[in-house]
Amino acid sequence: MKTLDAFTVKGKVVLLRLDINVPMQQGVITDTTRLERSMPTVRELSQKGAVVVILSHLGRPGGKVDAALSLAPIAAALQPLLAPINLRFVAATRGDAVRSAVAAAKPGDVLLLENIRFEMGEEKNDAALVQELAGIADIYINDAFSAAHRAHASTAGLAGALPSGAGRLMQAELEALAAALTTPARPVAAIVGGSKVSTKIDLLHNLTGKVNLLAIGGGMANTFLYAMGHEVGASLCEKDAKATVMAILKQADSLGCKILLPTDAVVAPRFAADAPASVVPVTAVPDGQMILDIGAATLSAWTAAFASCRTIVWNGPVGAFEMKPFAAGSMGIARYLSAATQRGVKTIAGGGDTVAALVAADALDSLTYVSTAGGAFLEWMEGKDLPGVTALQRAA
DSSP, X not given: OOBGGGOOOTTOEEEEEOOOOOOEETTEESOOHHHHHHHHHHHHHHHTTOEEEEEOOOSOOTTSOOGGGOSHHHHHHHHHHHTTSOXXXXXXXXXXXXXXXXXXXXXXXXXXXXXXGGSHHHHTTOHHHHHHHHTTOSEEEEOOGGGTTSOOTTTTGGGGTSOEEEOHHXXXXXXXXXXXXXXXXXXXXXXXXXXXXXXXXXXXXXXXXTOSEEEEOHHHHHHHHHHTTOXXXXXXXXXXXHHHHHHHHHHHHHXXXXXXXXXXXXXXXXXXXXXXXXXXEGGGOOTTOEEEEEOHHHHHHHHHXXXXXXXXXXXXXXXXXXXXXXXXXXXXXXXXXXXXXXXXXXXXXXXXXXXXXXHHTTOTTSSSEEEOOSHHXXXXXXXXXXXXXXXXXXXX
């Protein structure tokens, strides 16, 4: 696909799709990571003399105006990040107010339009909305990889209506993901955590054909252990998923992918920070106890197995890291990946909980690449087409 390098933007109006759908509590932004990562593309376009018109969303207003989901607070947070570049918030998504604001803008100005999901046609990829938005601009740039799994007007439709390309964040995400699974330096290992096998069946099937080692932790590991004949006490477990687990194991074996499962676990009688925790072999989980983290022996065995790997991908914590008694496994993996990166290993991580674990381990900036995308990152790892990416590829 084309990137910013393919366009002369001086004097042009550029529609720029960002994902600045940030977490908020009582109108206050609690994490500005997505805002900060979006700024390089905005600054580059502005400095090259474009009029930048930002499209984005917040929450799920369902095609209706919801004052609680206005982008006005986002505009206030963006201004200091962009300074000295001027940013103006336009409290509309289409119509005369938008056209007038664009007409009055000077090269280098940045406009942020109101929440695009206030428009009923956005999620329907409505042709009329696409044409109206395209009518105010010369170029469309998509820098919202984290929304690329949505076939919406502002993420996919506009790519077919204007000369189109990827912004710097989109470009970085795709290059990192290609380095992880499409054209990786081998051997490749993947670490997958999470609560349920049923939510990551496609991911596990896809990874068995992509990686050399696949380490499985979290609640998913409990289901694997149970399917293999081990009792898991009161642990989270999908006991009806045995056939699915055996199919994944069979496929992995046929493709030469080695599955790594926990050999010991941190258990407790209840899911609470003050619960008495102990470490037991996975073959001896007591009745009434829950597996809530991998044990030290598992972490040691996994990291030893990763020693020869040149690429490691991580999606999903391997324990209830939010509570200190059950955080050692995920923190250990984060620290190991940080050290591996220093040795030249390509390390790529993504997913909301994974990012939170890296933040908790003070390792967010220590890996080769950390994706802030949630659903898009997971669907890409599952091997699915992302409409926002496909649209840019077709436009090229």
